[in-house]
Amino acid sequence: MDISYIINELAEDRENYFNAVAPPIMQSSNFAFKKVNDMRQAFADEYSAFLYSRGLNPTVDILRKKLAALDAAEDCLVFNSGVAAIFAAVLANVKAGDHIVSVDKPYAWAQKMFNVILPRFGVTTSYIDGREIENFERAILPNTTVIYLESPNSWDYALQDLSAVAELARSKNIITICDNSYCTPIYQRPVEMGIDLVLQSATKYISGHSDVVAGVLSGRKEMITKIFNSEYMNIGSGIQPFNAWLLIRGLRTLPVRLEHITKTTHTVLSFLKKHPQVESVIFPFDEDFPQLELAKKQMNGVCGLLTFVIKADNVLQVERFCENLRHILMAVSWGGHESLIIPKCSGMQRSFFKAENPDHRMLRLYVGLEDADYLIKDLERGFDSMNNS
Numbered sequence: 001m002d003i004s005y006i007i008n009e010l011a012e013d014r015e016n017y018f019n020a021v022a023p024p025i026m027q028s029s030n031f032a033f034k035k036v037n038d039m040r041q042a043f044a045d046e047y048s049a050f051l052y053s054r055g056l057n058p059t060v061d062i063l064r065k066k067l068a069a070l071d072a073a074e075d076c077l078v079f080n081s082g083v084a085a086i087f088a089a090v091l092a093n094v095k096a097g098d099h100i101v102s103v104d105k106p107y108a109w110a111q112k113m114f115n116v117i118l119p120r121f122g123v124t125t126s127y128i129d130g131r132e133i134e135n136f137e138r139a140i141l142p143n144t145t146v147i148y149l150e151s152p153n154s155w156d157y158a159l160q161d162l163s164a165v166a167e168l169a170r171s172k173n174i175i176t177i178c179d180n181s182y183c184t185p186i187y188q189r190p191v192e193m194g195i196d197l198v199l200q201s202a203t204k205y206i207s208g209h210s211d212v213v214a215g216v217l218s219g220r221k222e223m224i225t226k227i228f229n230s231e232y233m234n235i236g237s238g239i240q241p242f243n244a245w246l247l248i249r250g251l252r253t254l255p256v257r258l259e260h261i262t263k264t265t266h267t268v269l270s271f272l273k274k275h276p277q278v279e280s281v282i283f284p285f286d287e288d289f290p291q292l293e294l295a296k297k298q299m300n301g302v303c304g305l306l307t308f309v310i311k312a313d314n315v316l317q318v319e320r321f322c323e324n325l326r327h328i329l330m331a332v333s334w335g336g337h338e339s340l341i342i343p344k345c346s347g348m349q350r351s352f353f354k355a356e357n358p359d360h361r362m363l364r365l366y367v368g369l370e371d372a373d374y375l376i377k378d379l380e381r382g383f384d385s386m387n388n389s
Contacts, residue, residue: 166194204335
């Protein structure tokens with residue numbers, strides 16, 4: 001299905017709402033019926049009718065159909081956060097006594113679910129280096145029901161061979177779940193590689209304006225229906241109509257934003273690789289990236305997230321670099337119009353900082369929609385400040 005059609009036309013029955021170019025926001029909590037039997041059928045199968053906006057809503061429905069098509073999936077659900085999508089996907093596929101295989105260092109809130117919440121119900125998790133398929137083979141137990149992937153992850157961009165993992169999981173009747181927040185469905189479609197459930201934080205590139213928190217979960221209709229009728233409805237984690245409308249707006253410009261961001265990122269990357277105060281740069285499509293061949297095999301492109309390690313003798317130098325940036329904001333997340341940076345040492349106390357540990361000198365940079373020269377000048381300002389007392 002053509003991306004331009006999906007973004008601009010799919011599911012938009014304009015003749016049903018006065019031929020408006022932009023779909024209306026159905027800001028209604030519930031929907032009325034004229035026939036008792038129609039209401040009876042809606043109660044029996046809420047996934048087939050508009051009854052109450054905790055479940056289906058017309059504005060959300062337009063967004064769902066677009067996002068499912070972009071993912072090359074049969075169906076999808078939209079949540080009020082990315083972590084809600086993670087929670088529902090995993091919870092729907094485990095029971096007491098089950099085992100999960102997860103890639104090492106997943107998103108922090110996914111890891112908290114694996115380490116704190118699920119053990120209360122007898123569900124255990126093994127973490128592995130997902131870069132080698134053999135590690136998955138060794139970690140699988142007789143009671144393994146889920147393999148959790150994140151390709152690439154959001155700090156060192158480690159990849160998993162999605163097709164190989166999907167094939168292994170299918171042979172053992174294990175459900176695969178992949179976080180695709182880094183790439184978006186524009187640059188990677190795990191469903192086409194055999195992954196069962198694909199999720200992403202729509203807060204990021206789908207929104208593109210840093211004004212919505214949302215998550216997407218796509219997969220086979222049977223699985224999505226199952227999740228809708230249990231975890232989605234019981235947790236009450238569905239997105240609100242206004243936020244769904246904002247995401248539809250964000251979709252309109254998604255390809256052109258990614259194209260601009262990708263071009264700018266490569267310019268910034270070249271600058272960082274040549275800078276004398278940069279020790280190393282990590283980026284999936286960089287010629288020095290150890291999994292470059294796999295990245296180009298399963299990704300159509302890359303976006304604006306990269307990591308670089310600066311040469312710093314102490315934590316104060318890292319802090320001065322970040323605090324002297326005027327235009328690149330120090331904040332979490334990525335995917336909006338504004339460039340962002342986060343130092344890894346912000347997640348630890350100063351006393352724990354070890355200059356000999358490259359991880360402690362890592363900075364994650366998100367390249368937004370600003371011009372490359374504008375960002376490079378700001379980075380230069382940060383570098384110049386490092387040795388000032």
